[in-house]
Amino acid sequence: MENRDLAQIFKEIADLLEILDGNPFRIRSFQRAAQLIDNASFNIAQAVSEDVQKVKAIQGIGGGTISKIEEILQGGDCDEHRKLLEKVPGSLLELLRVPNLGPKKIGLFWKELGITTVEDLERAARAGRLRGLPKMGEKSEAKILKAVQGMRSTEKRYRLDDGREVSQSLMGYLKENAPVLRIAAAGSSRRWKETVGDIDILVSCRQPPEVIDCFVHHPDVVDVLAQGDTKASVVLRRGLQADLRVLEDDYFGAALQYFTGSKEHNVVLRERAKRMGYKINEYGVIRLEDGKKVAGKEEDEMYRVLGLVPMPPEIRENRGEIEESEQGRVPDLVEVSDIRGDLHMHTTASDGRDSIEAMARAALEKGYRYIAITDHSKALAMTGGLDEEQLLEHCRNIEQVNAAIPEITILKGIEVDILADGQLDLRDDALEQLDVVVASVHSRFNLSRDKMTGRICRALEHPLVNILGHPTGRLLTQRDPYQLDIEEVIRTAVENRVCLEINAHPARLDLKDVHCLMAREMGALISINCDSHDTRMFRYLPYGVHTARRAWLSSDDVINTYPLERLRKVLAKQEYRN
């Protein structure tokens, strides 16, 4: 059973308990368990049956959670979850997704008016039946109707590159039009999370009302959700929500830390502060005994006064970073400047838009020492994929360009299709001519989990395969990953000295952070590639590198940080994580 499915059950228990007005601490405990399971770097279900101590060691997961997991593994569900669903209609969980509607109101509507679905809610609000309830009035009804309609069109997360583009443009606008001192984008986009739900912008200044006013009058603002003295929330043209916080410059560091999150990271930090006799809020670290602010102007101070080494935003997910930092350690994360080349790209030989030479020159411009040209193979006819003959011809072309541009090494490669049965799309005698073989799935996405896992593992066992391209096939906000036992895939890759790709395209980011964390712990090597189809796509590299950083990868985990000689040894399978 996947961590996601397990986490979902605990989340539902928490939500149902909340609707029933259960013990808030017990509820938080279930929420925390769900989050910890979802973020775990190993398969929790499997670990519970094989090595339960490993699961018990996770702070926040105790005996109660473990025995529920065991129940779920036995019978697909646990007693508490089942009993709750007998008391509360499951459709109420759907209502929780309506913005500004929480468990208390949902419980109230259900008990007083029998509302169990979004449609019920909409009818009741239209008919003016909600306003009779405590603390409900006309305005609340209107707000709910608006939220329901808004939810239908915008209930989604956005790609990280979209989020970062919008926040860059908003910041540029504010810098130009408002009296800002310091400005930064916080939130999940600063942590480089794969998708963003909204934009968080932080401004320090001396005249908050001016900045807030400027913000809500941005030409792309279509709706103002909230507007106060220190913050405002707006909806932008594409449906994306943006929040602005305005504060004095002395508080900027504290606010940056606070609004960068993650929420889970901050909760642990605040608990720690409390144990040490401090309080943390968005204005600073305050010593409880005399109410004195001891940090807040700079973000780093916030960590230092708590006895922690400051850490990069990407790892602030409560996945052990605070414990490490407490010991004076911060992982030595891979950086964009460590990357010496790219091992997956296309040219006009298949579906790319630029020539071998154009790609090589663009790479050289970027400071790369080597690249691999990896066009598609023949199974992808629509992309002009190469057959054996064409590949050999293509190799001769690559060699010519390689000789003409001595400053960079161009490796001969292919992105060969993994066919439905796990065989490769090209004969071995052709593949043997190459320096790099990337193998990828591009068809038959809906095989069963077992079949897909077997298919990919068979390809990984092929002695000529070097890299598994975009291992789960997902397209963010568009297409789910195919069904796959990712641990089995990683294990097979390690056994066969195959590297796993982090495809840096912002629509893919595949492997994703959590799987990449798993891969690292299981001893896999990673290749961060842009899968460029033209020279401009090299710009996506940071999305891949920051995904790697979210998984705590160092440059030693990433083969395209290696000097060419060492890279060649990995490609020849003479070296793998020595």
Add this chain to the structure above:
DNA sequence: GCCGTTTTCGGCCCGACTGTTTTCAGTCG
């Protein structure tokens, strides 16, 4: 339900905004 450098019982993170209230609960991040 979880946890222990006060604790195996009794705690458990913090503040802004809104809409409805005459002092606050609900929701969000």
